[in-house]
Amino acid sequence: MDEQPSKPKPNVLLRQVRRKKHLTQIQLAEQLSVSLDTVRSWESGRRRHPYPEQLEKLCTFFQMTTEELGFEATEETEVVFPKDSSALRHARINRRRMIRRVRATWIDGVLKESLHKAALIALGLQELPEALENPWRLTVQETNLPPRPLPPGTSIVEVYDDADGELLILGEPGGGKTTLLLELARTLLRRADQDETELIPVVFNLSTWAVKQLPLAEWLVEELFLKYHVPRQVAQQWLQDDELIILLDGLDEVADASRAACVKAINHYKSLHPIVHIVVCCRLAEYFAVETRVELQQAVAVQPLTVEQIDQYLSSAGKPLESIRKALEEDVDLQEMARLPLMLSILTLTYLGDGKASEGFALTGSREARRQQVLDRYTQRMLGRRAESRYTEQQTTHWLGWLASQMQKQSLTEFYLERMQPDWLGGGPPRHRYNTVLLRFIYAIESIVIISLFAWVRGGKIGNTATFGVGAGLLGQLGAGSGNTIWGWMAPGIGGGVEAGGSTGIVFALIFCLQILLISASGFPTISWKAGWHGFFQGVKSALITGGIISLFCVPIFIILGGGIVHGLVYGIGAGVFGGVLIGLLSGLLAGLRYETVPRSQDLEPKRPFRVRLLDGAIVGSAAGLSFALVDVALHIVLSSVIVYGTIAGFFCFVAFGFAGGSRLIPGLLGAIKPAESVSWEWESVAQHLPETLRKGLISSLFIALCVGAVLALISGAFYGVDYGVRYGLIYGLIIGLIIGIAGVLASLLNSGWSSRLLNEHQLDRPNAGIRRSVRNAAFAGVLFAPIGGLMSAACCALAFGLVGGLQGWPILGAGFGLVFGLLIGIQFFLIHGTIAWVKHYLLRWYLWRAGMIPINYRAFLDYAASRILLRKVGGGYMFAHRILLDYFASLHGEDTERASSPKEH
Known part of the structure; x- marks a missing residue:
């Protein structure tokens, strides 16, 4: 353990008695013949025990005891910290x-x-x-x-x-x-x-x-x-x-x-x-x-500056400022304005070297109007300092006016590109379009990831044979052989025509969605009986509704493509059971896990019209179905299987992540942009939080394992008997609970490990550096946790399939599942801890550009404004050259808004 320095205790008594004597710290230091820092160290508590001769001087000077001066003892007991602390x-x-x-x-x-x-x-x-x-x-x-x-x-x-x-x-x-x-x-x-x-x-x-x-x-x-x-x-x-x-x-x-x-x-x-x-x-x-x-x-x-100071300053510059000096002598109001250092600087910068300076000082109106005229002239002069410019004066004032008005609204004095937020779009159509595109893009990417990986593991029909199973997929490539023989006694699957290879879709979808929830929340939620019952009722309702819809949709497809009513009913209802169980479990678990941490008022996404949600589902579902089909085609699976299962996969994502509203899956997706700007890993902090993290992980894992295991046991047991159902539910409950626990523990460790006691060396020293750094840090998180999560997932799967299930192919199953779940964990850390912020930032800038609020290359424009002394760079951010200029440009934006909103004259 490191030796911690003791907290200094301020000496309030000493300060009080000094002030009663009407003494400053400097005066007391002079009276006692000590340094100013010595007096400061006494009062701040950094030196709690003065040297004996100093303490004697203090007591004599104030005619007070050691205790009355706030000191504990007279002996010299300086606090010394170990050099290697x-x-x-x-x-x-x-x-x-x-x-x-x-x-x-x-x-x-x-x-x-x-x-x-x-x-x-x-x-x-x-x-x-x-x-x-x-x-x-x-x-x-x-x-x-x-x-x-x-x-x-x-x-x-x-x-x-x-x-x-x-x-x-x-x-x-x-x-x-x-x-x-x-x-x-x-x-x-x-x-x-x-x-x-x-x-x-x-x-x-x-x-x-x-x-x-x-x-x-x-x-x-x-x-x-x-x-x-x-x-x-x-x-x-x-x-x-x-x-x-x-x-x-x-x-x-x-x-x-x-x-x-x-x-x-x-x-x-x-x-x-x-x-x-x-x-x-x-x-x-x-x-x-x-x-x-x-x-x-x-x-x-x-x-304010005196007339003599102003005159002395202008005279010292000689001939270049002579015209300004004469103008100030002739205009008393202008002279009064120049008594403020800022206005004198602006006048100097505006009219320095201007042969028509005296004409430029012909100002009229009130004092406020005159100042406005000076700022108008200053802006024009600064923008005309160089002949060539890619921006017109109108564009520059419009964009700076919008920025100034936003900085006033957001109470900002410094502006950083990476600090722009979606509410800068306002609440109108641009914001709605931004939200819509963001949801569709993120969930399309997420659907493509999970569906592609599931298609790879599931495998499917090989060549022209009638064998279903894992032969053409990842497990087959690892040596599992054709069909579902590697599953042994688990080959029948969940039932209702959903064999073992297809049942892995439930496992994948649950792990995928729960990983997103825990990784985005950076840890485990609170589990309670209330949350469990809430999740149970929500899950049953979702399962019945979704299962019925999917069955009605899939039965005709299987009848047409599968050959016969019986085949269509068996596999169509099986697909409904599959989808109902999956959506029911997913909905119930998400509702239960979010119950204690997300207020009910925030649990619902903003209301979206039916037509918009239908299009959401179509886009996300199409992306998922197409990705499933492309993987199947790459695995040389027959066309009919590609069409059938690609359609089912697409429809599932249509319901789960599109139409039904998947924005609840990633908390805060439509909220503020929070880039992962800095990483300072601290193992000491990780060790400190590890016991609590493991405790919460164990509770959450047990809760998820019991919920998933019970549901899968009931469904599969109804088809193949109680013994089969119990073993089947136990294996998959154990796998899902452990892997979700792993993801949650890693997310919690990441959150605690990044809370460092050291300031990061890097600052936002370049414009937009935080957003670029966010992607690099996201890659770091993904690369760090993908192999860790993969190895731990492989161990959990091998344990469940081998020790509990007694399957001879447990090494292949463990390796295959570990590879896929490691990829899932890495991809989710990469997306959630930095990359989604990058997407949101550039999407926001796109819509701000479309709305005419900013230029397409915003950084170049801000640098241009800084070169014209309208803005100034502060590290990686920007400030207006003065608060008065911010107010001036904000007023110009207000005038533009009023003109735009006023009815046009005919």
Whole structure:
């Protein structure tokens, strides 16, 4: 076992007495002649036992005892971690990777590419005590102080240090709040890089908080997982131990109705973590529009640029900006607009080098209208920077307008291609077409897989002989010989004309469908008596309905192609029994296994018209029937058998996966796109979850084995006697229960093994990298578990056929079934754990393109917009160059929508 480092316990008492003395951490460090980090380590609990001479200084300075200062003892007992501790090694690796990740995303990707880089002027700061709800005021008898300008040249880092890491930054739109926040982050990252005891600064945008309105701790864990790819276990530990500096931007981007609740969530988190360092950014008007105030130590407002600063900046550039300087002197309103660093940068970029700059400044209307005109001109100028472009100005503004409106709807500040979701299509025809094509495509693929493998194993009629069985299929190729002789006493099969080779279809279909359910759910459901009875009644109802329909359909086919009424009745009713048992078992087991885990309201797929479901079934059934026929043809099976059994296979898939609505088989198929972006296998985590996984696997296997064995025993026993039925049901119940248990255990192990304590080295550093990585990870899962599942399945089948059934051909049966079930397991892991997400993503982009929302090559367009300084790249994602530009393009999209929806004039 690795030695786990003890959790630091914050020293709240020391912090309280320091604040009563009106001291910052820096001032206390100076008074005691120690480093700032030493004081921080005392208060954070990372150093719980100061050196004796330091503790003596503390007690003398505050005139308090050791216990009153929150320390346990006076002796030196520094906590030392073993150098070879894997927990410490993981912590150091995670720390380094997180620092690199934050720096790459926010410093290299945002701060260095900010529009403000054109106007880097030292911004003035003003204290705003009235912006805070400070619980310490009553204690230290503070009064409501008026706003106080800070000395010129005061940096945001100095303000942060004086505030003990609790700071509120306010300002006007485009006033430089986020730039100051990122400048602070850059300094804090440098400190963390140089000193392992320093906290890790992490930037979060609050815009997404309003979506679910979770407690702040839960939301931070989700953001660390989604935006920084930090395993949830690591994120929870960091937050629990207060190892992060939480930099919260975009409080103003939270919806008006939710902003007060967001402030309360921040305050509640702060009350639970009294020594945590938090910085919050918000626009002035939006902050003061709510009554609730953040409970932090200090608030500052970013001051607009002075006329002297603007003039000095423009003069320093010389002649290129002379025309702008003159225009600002002539237009007081424009000069007021330029007091915001962002607008000064936009004016500079728009009119720099423009010989007609003075004409371009002829702005009219309100202040808002003037700003709109400047942004119009800026967009036109940026799009015209190069003569050649594959996109017109109208296309660019339309596509960027749609993206901006979606980002506002989804409360996003950064956009990643792999984060697009089906609800971006809206609820109209494009979304319905997307759902329909997705269902048909996925279930057609699944049907082709299972039917092809079943046809390969089943074999069938050979040449012109009348022998039925496995001779031409996989088992025959492994040495089973012709006919059903390898099945020995099991050769009669389930009964009703369904011989042993055909009965394997029930086994295959059940294993196939239950594997999909367990693999897609990443583990075992909860089993209960209630779930069992619910599944039983659902199964009986489905069996009677399906068996009757299939019999009515198949009897005429066998009469026509088989030669005679008796033959048609026997084999047609046998097909009905086969289909009824199969669909009944499948429906009952799925209903029982899903009963405790899926709410009844979500268990039903969206209502689809009869005509659409009929077409669903026809497409899926045709794909299945054709694949069955092609395998039979490849095995040189006679044409009549190909037609008959290909039609039956197609009809089964028509009912099971098409017409009856197979979307319930893969939970969440029509829901959100969840690519498997990263894999960090952790054997330690697998071992930790293994006992619980095996316990659930045993219970589920027994439940499935009993259900399947009982049904097959009853059906086959009715035809061939009780002794035959019991043995027959026992063998197949054992096989199906064990193999499903294997699939569930592998799915659970995969889920636990991918929950790593280490941050993955790879980030979404390139656009759409997550989707491409998802397919690679899916292939990894398939290749990993196919041979494991195949070998274990082969062992289970050999055990059942040999030891329980006493069949002489058990080695061939075990090898054949193991090969097929291994392929099934591998294919399902490949599809469900990454490939379906890939299909959904590109299908979504296709329909967005068809709807005119995006270009066909979206990545190329986004790169183009970034090259025009309308967007900027953030790692593998994109942001608008500023929130003001996002609002501007969203307003353009709103105007386009209004024009499109308004009646045309005649």
